[in-house]
Amino acid sequence: MHTRRPIIIANWKLNGGIDLMCSSVVSFIRKHYEAEIVVCPPYIYIRDMLNFLQYSEIRIGSQNVSKFESGAYTGETSAQMLKEAGCKYCLIGHSERRSMFRENNASCRIKVQRALENNLTPVLCIGENQEEQENQITKDVLIRQLTEGLEGIDVQQQNICIAYEPIWAIGTGKAATPQMAQEIHQFIRHELISMFGEEAGQNIRLLYGGSVNKTNAKELLNQDDIDGLLVGGASLDPEHFVDICQQATNQAEAQLA
Ligand SMILES: O=C[C@H](O)COP(=O)(O)O
Numbered sequence: 001m002h003t004r005r006p007i008i009i010a011n012w013k014l015n016g017g018i019d020l021m022c023s024s025v026v027s028f029i030r031k032h033y034e035a036e037i038v039v040c041p042p043y044i045y046i047r048d049m050l051n052f053l054q055y056s057e058i059r060i061g062s063q064n065v066s067k068f069e070s071g072a073y074t075g076e077t078s079a080q081m082l083k084e085a086g087c088k089y090c091l092i093g094h095s096e097r098r099s100m101f102r103e104n105n106a107s108c109r110i111k112v113q114r115a116l117e118n119n120l121t122p123v124l125c126i127g128e129n130q131e132e133q134e135n136q137i138t139k140d141v142l143i144r145q146l147t148e149g150l151e152g153i154d155v156q157q158q159n160i161c162i163a164y165e166p167i168w169a170i171g172t173g174k175a176a177t178p179q180m181a182q183e184i185h186q187f188i189r190h191e192l193i194s195m196f197g198e199e200a201g202q203n204i205r206l207l208y209g210g211s212v213n214k215t216n217a218k219e220l221l222n223q224d225d226i227d228g229l230l231v232g233g234a235s236l237d238p239e240h241f242v243d244i245c246q247q248a249t250n251q252a253e254a255q256l257a
Pocket residue numbers: 011094165169170171172173209210211212230231232233234
């Protein structure tokens with residue numbers, strides 16, 4: 001029986017504003033979560049969220065991080081800055097960044113390294129697109145994303161998370177079935193074990209993302225190799241998101257019992 005603590009991450013993407021920040025804070029505070037809860041708002045709201053949530057159990061993450069450390073890189077934010085601001089996590093290589101901002105496995109690997117050097121937990125996002133799924137090359141795509149994205153990285157227990165997000169499931173309302181997601185997560189875990197050894201591979205938390213909502217969350221979380229969820233659209237409704245967090249908390253409590 002593993003002891004991986006369930007984790008739920010909200011990715012607001014380029015959504016929300018002061019209203020969402022305030023209503024989320026009101027929904028989150030004064031609640032105990034046995035699961036780990038992380039919110040990734042746009043950069044501009046990170047400090048305010050941290051201030052509002054400083055006495056809560058909610059952690060803050062970023063949606064991206066620069067591969068550069070400092071210098072003439074207009075518009076970039078470094079891992080050190082994110083750490084200083086109070087972030088604990090950062091998403092890396094989300095499919096939207098890969099497809100629209102030319103990120104690739106090589107840049108993801110540098111970003112993972114930068115995050116680890118600054119004690120941020122990277123959440124490396126991987127996943128196949130619809131065409132790749134139809135051509136039945138999902139596992140080849142994932143192997144490449146993992147090996148190239150983590151090559152030479154000193155992966156230890158729980159200092160990194162992997163989010164599997166099939167691109168065809170993102171924002172479409174067509175989530176992978178729990179059985180389908182479990183099969184892929186089990187495959188990812190085996191790959192991680194072969195790359196980093198049994199102990200590290202068993203301890204790395206794997207998240208599923210893609211049209212997660214309060215109706216499918218429980219069954220997804222019940223799968224052996226799904227340790228958490230990366231939630232996009234449903235995280236923009238604070239009550240809906242808190243419902244998902246509560247389901248993960250119930251599961252964490254059941255694990256402890
Ligand atoms: O980062 C979150 C994912 O892209 C999933 O988004 P979604 O829940 O809106 O499908």
